Amino acid sequence: MGFIVFSERFCFMEKMWAGRFAGELDRLANDFNSSIRFDCRMFRQDIRGSISHAEMLAKQGIISGEDAMQIIEGLIGILEDIEKGKLDFDPEAEDIHMFVESVLTKRIGDVGKRLHTARSRNDQVAVDVRLYLRDEVEEICGLVKELIAAVLEQAKSNADVICPGYTHLQRAQPIFFGHHLLCYCMMLIRDIGRLEDGAKRMNVCPLGSCALAGTTYDTDREFTASSLGFDGYTLNSIDGVSDRDFCLEIMSAFSILMMHLSRFSEEIIFWSSWECKFIELDDSYTTGSSIMPQKKNPDMAELVRGKTGRVYGNLMALLTTLKGLPLAYNKDMQEDKEALFDSIDTVKMCLKVFAPMVRTMRTLKDNMYAAAGKGFINATDLADYLVKKGLPFRTAYKLVGQAVAHCIEAGTVLDELSLDVLKGFSPLFEEDVYEEIALKTCVEKRISAGGTGGDSVAAQIAYVEEFLK
Numbered sequence: 001m002g003f004i005v006f007s008e009r010f011c012f013m014e015k016m017w018a019g020r021f022a023g024e025l026d027r028l029a030n031d032f033n034s035s036i037r038f039d040c041r042m043f044r045q046d047i048r049g050s051i052s053h054a055e056m057l058a059k060q061g062i063i064s065g066e067d068a069m070q071i072i073e074g075l076i077g078i079l080e081d082i083e084k085g086k087l088d089f090d091p092e093a094e095d096i097h098m099f100v101e102s103v104l105t106k107r108i109g110d111v112g113k114r115l116h117t118a119r120s121r122n123d124q125v126a127v128d129v130r131l132y133l134r135d136e137v138e139e140i141c142g143l144v145k146e147l148i149a150a151v152l153e154q155a156k157s158n159a160d161v162i163c164p165g166y167t168h169l170q171r172a173q174p175i176f177f178g179h180h181l182l183c184y185c186m187m188l189i190r191d192i193g194r195l196e197d198g199a200k201r202m203n204v205c206p207l208g209s210c211a212l213a214g215t216t217y218d219t220d221r222e223f224t225a226s227s228l229g230f231d232g233y234t235l236n237s238i239d240g241v242s243d244r245d246f247c248l249e250i251m252s253a254f255s256i257l258m259m260h261l262s263r264f265s266e267e268i269i270f271w272s273s274w275e276c277k278f279i280e281l282d283d284s285y286t287t288g289s290s291i292m293p294q295k296k297n298p299d300m301a302e303l304v305r306g307k308t309g310r311v312y313g314n315l316m317a318l319l320t321t322l323k324g325l326p327l328a329y330n331k332d333m334q335e336d337k338e339a340l341f342d343s344i345d346t347v348k349m350c351l352k353v354f355a356p357m358v359r360t361m362r363t364l365k366d367n368m369y370a371a372a373g374k375g376f377i378n379a380t381d382l383a384d385y386l387v388k389k390g391l392p393f394r395t396a397y398k399l400v401g402q403a404v405a406h407c408i409e410a411g412t413v414l415d416e417l418s419l420d421v422l423k424g425f426s427p428l429f430e431e432d433v434y435e436e437i438a439l440k441t442c443v444e445k446r447i448s449a450g451g452t453g454g455d456s457v458a459a460q461i462a463y464v465e466e467f468l469k
């Protein structure tokens with residue numbers, strides 16, 4: 001969405017609701033009240049909703065077929081002109097709904113004034129936001145899928161690359177780097193599930209709820225709902241105009257998605273640090289420093305981590321806006337849009353940068369392997385060795401703890417201890433222990449379902465591939 005350049009051509013428009021008022025709205029109050037600078041992005045949805053409404057009015061004999069035809073042609077003309085840049089949004093218009101209607105009336109005359117029969121801006125805005133969000137969620141799910149594909153690609157090419165697995169950011173047990181990356185695929189698949197679930201629940205049409213109480217006209221809500229691609233219509237007119245749960249649900253899903261991207265970012269930042277150096281980000285997704293010539297900074301990942309805050313903030317803002325609102329519509333609800341739109345824009349931008357950043361990152365396998373070789377990452381395996389020879393786990397755990405303490409003292413690692421030294425801790429140690437605690441064995445023998453072992457990694461890859469089909 002580019003920036004909207006407001007035209008200066010328009011004069012201070014007469015308000016649609018001018019009849020009740022003798023005086024004019026204060027200029028500052030007018031600007032304060034107006035939402036066109038941000039709701040103008042819903043012009044397509046607004047026009048689409050109006051076309052469907054006009055068709056319904058004609059079908060029900062509420063307006064004539066002739067009038068409906070003129071209205072629809074007028075609306076299509078407005079849509080085309082906005083898209084071609086021939087019609088600018090008027091900053092004096094109160095909102096996109098008033099703008100479209102006033103341009104329509106200016107163009108086709110009094111017939112345009114029939115469009116708002118059996119409708120209110122309250123149900124109009126509710127339908128617009130749902131239509132807009134539905135399209136955006138679909139696009140965002142596509143972007144998440146692209147990210148999953150990028151992560152999957154990396155997981156496949158690193159399926160047998162050994163790296164340390166961490167808990168408490170302390171080296172814990174060796175894993176395949178592919179297994180680690182596949183974890184993000186699982187998280188992102190759930191994100192899509194949450195978005196789709198929210199989109200499904202949101203897909204009911206509020207149009208026809210009118211201001212709050214429904215209408216005296218013989219409308220056909222089923223018709224407008226199905227012509228706009230909804231699964232049905234809202235069953236309570238007050239709910240139809242008061243509900244913004246759907247925004248909150250999607251914004252919650254966005255927040256969780258951003259939390260996932262932020263955790264991934266944090267790891268990418270850690271992995272590319274000199275302290276770790278497991279990966280090298282491509283030049284196209286890093287920046288330099290203005291003073292330190294050696295720097296290659298993971299700015300994109302840091303920004304994604306940073307922007308997570310504003311997506312959470314938008315959710316909190318809307319939750320807070322809605323919390324004390326009596327039924328039905330209140331102008332406070334106009335505050336839904338900037339928060340929602342900012343989250344949409346932010347999430348999209350983050351995903352668009354993240355996927356290629358992941359796709360182009362290079363893994364430094366030797367560094368990963370070397371790091372996995374330190375930190376007594378095979379201590380659990382050494383204990384398991386003794387358990388398999390008959391010791392209770394707690395006893396084995398304690399003996400291995402003593403062996404680790406000995407290594408730290410002697411400046412060595414478990415694999416380097418001679419069999420004699422090992423036998424000093426337990427006579428159960430034999431020559432086969434070395435094979436048993438070799439890094440490769442440690443990873444490959446974690447054959448439990450969902451573990452880091454090769455078969456499980458292959459099964460996860462197949463699952464993610466199937467999901468992406």
Ligand code: ARG
Pocket residue numbers: 035039094095121122125329331333334335
């Ligand atoms: N711009 C308004 C909004 O975004 C549209 C609905 C206005 N309704 C009203 N009764 N003033 O919420």
